[in-house]
Amino acid sequence: xxxxxxxxxxxxxxxxxxxxxxxxxxxxxxxxxxxxxxxxxxxxxxxxxxxxxxxxxxxxxxxxxxxxxxxxxxxxxxxxxxxxxxxxxxxxxxxxxxxxxxxxxxxxxxxxxxxxxxxxxxxxxxxxxxxxxxxxxxxxxxxxxxxxxxxxxxxxxxxxxxxxxxxxxxxxxxxxxxxxxxxxxxxxxxxxxxxxxxxxxxxxxxxxxxxxxxxxxxxxxxxxxxxxxxxxxxxxxxxxxxxxxxxx
Numbered sequence: 001x002x003x004x005x006x007x008x009x010x011x012x013x014x015x016x017x018x019x020x021x022x023x024x025x026x027x028x029x030x031x032x033x034x035x036x037x038x039x040x041x042x043x044x045x046x047x048x049x050x051x052x053x054x055x056x057x058x059x060x061x062x063x064x065x066x067x068x069x070x071x072x073x074x075x076x077x078x079x080x081x082x083x084x085x086x087x088x089x090x091x092x093x094x095x096x097x098x099x100x101x102x103x104x105x106x107x108x109x110x111x112x113x114x115x116x117x118x119x120x121x122x123x124x125x126x127x128x129x130x131x132x133x134x135x136x137x138x139x140x141x142x143x144x145x146x147x148x149x150x151x152x153x154x155x156x157x158x159x160x161x162x163x164x165x166x167x168x169x170x171x172x173x174x175x176x177x178x179x180x181x182x183x184x185x186x187x188x189x190x191x192x193x194x195x196x197x198x199x200x201x202x203x204x205x206x207x208x209x210x211x212x213x214x215x216x217x218x219x220x221x222x223x224x225x226x227x228x229x230x231x232x233x234x235x236x237x238x239x240x241x242x243x244x245x246x247x248x
Contacts, residue, residue, distance in 0.1 A: 025070045028061060036078035039097070047097040055106055058092060062110045065118035082142045088112045088175065089153055091123070091139040101162030104128065105136040113178045121180045123155075134159060134194050137169050143207050147242045150174070152183065154214075156205050164227065167196040168205035170214055172244075187244050193237065196221075198228050212239040213247075 035057065039050050058079075061067050072081055079094035089111035098104035107123040124136040137157025145152045153173045160166040170193040172183040184191040195203050197219045205216040217232035237244040 025067060028067075029070070029072050029074045032057060032061065032072075033074035033078055036075070036094070040078065044097065051096045051098070055096070058106075059108065059120065062092070062108055062120035068110060068112065068118045080138050080140055082139055084142050084153055085144040086151060088144075088151070089142070089173075089180070091142060091155065093123075093137070093139045093157070095138070101160070101164075102129070103136075103160050103162075105138050105157075105159050107135075107137065107139055107157070109173070109180055111175055111180055113175060115178065117178065119178060119180075128161070134161070134167050134169050134192075135171075137167075141207065143209060145172070145212070145239060147239075152186075154207055156207065158203075158205075160199065164199055165196055166199050166203070167194060168203045168216065169194055170205060170207075185243075187237065188246060193244070196228065197232070198230070201228065201230060201232060213237065214244060 032054075035050075035054050039047055039054055042050065075081065079092060081090060081092055083090040089109055091107060091109050093105055093107035096104040096106050105124060108120055109123055110118065110120045113119050123139070125131060125133050128134070128136045137159035139155050139157040141156040143154040143156075145154050151174070153175075155171050155173065157169045157171075158166065159169070170187070171191070172186045173180050174183060175181075182191060187193045193205075193214065195205055195216045195218060197203050197217070201217070201219055203216050205214070207214050214237040216235060218235045219228035219230075219232050221228050236247040238247050239245075
């Protein structure tokens, strides 16, 4: 076989492999999307049975390194998928439909480690009912922030543990070797920034990339009623010296 034919042969093999790989991901994308479509349409009892099966299928996909750069256009119609500006990390989150007014949210990160390996990591604790931790949130935004020439990832999420209330959560992670590490004191000694309110009141937890500022509406809790007061106050946290500092 002459050199020209060999080049064409190798090119055709490369195209075929790429096409097959793309086709597999396309099929998986549509398959997972159809799973979630059914999951969200059935009754609570059946949904409760389906939840762990669907979650395992998503995790299996996250374990596949070839999926890292795939967009999952169909699946993203049913769950929240967010990608950092530097494309080194993305999150997958959805409602597990655990029943009642408490919404148990699943959240996972898929990221490229320092060695270049594609890893995944669960972000919710799985025991929020026992610990009261607010980590079961739908991650709706992710920002890459630079601290001393290192990349950190600010994740903003929303959830509800029922009782007519909801909460928003800000956390910061760093890719540390092969794992994703939570920065446990970046909010003036706190591992996360938690903001709660009545479901009827807006929180609007967001990050301004230019001002490097987190802002939200805070509501005072009324011990007598067991609810938050209706009037909110705008608060801000500014990134300064490697940590977020609450602005006066």
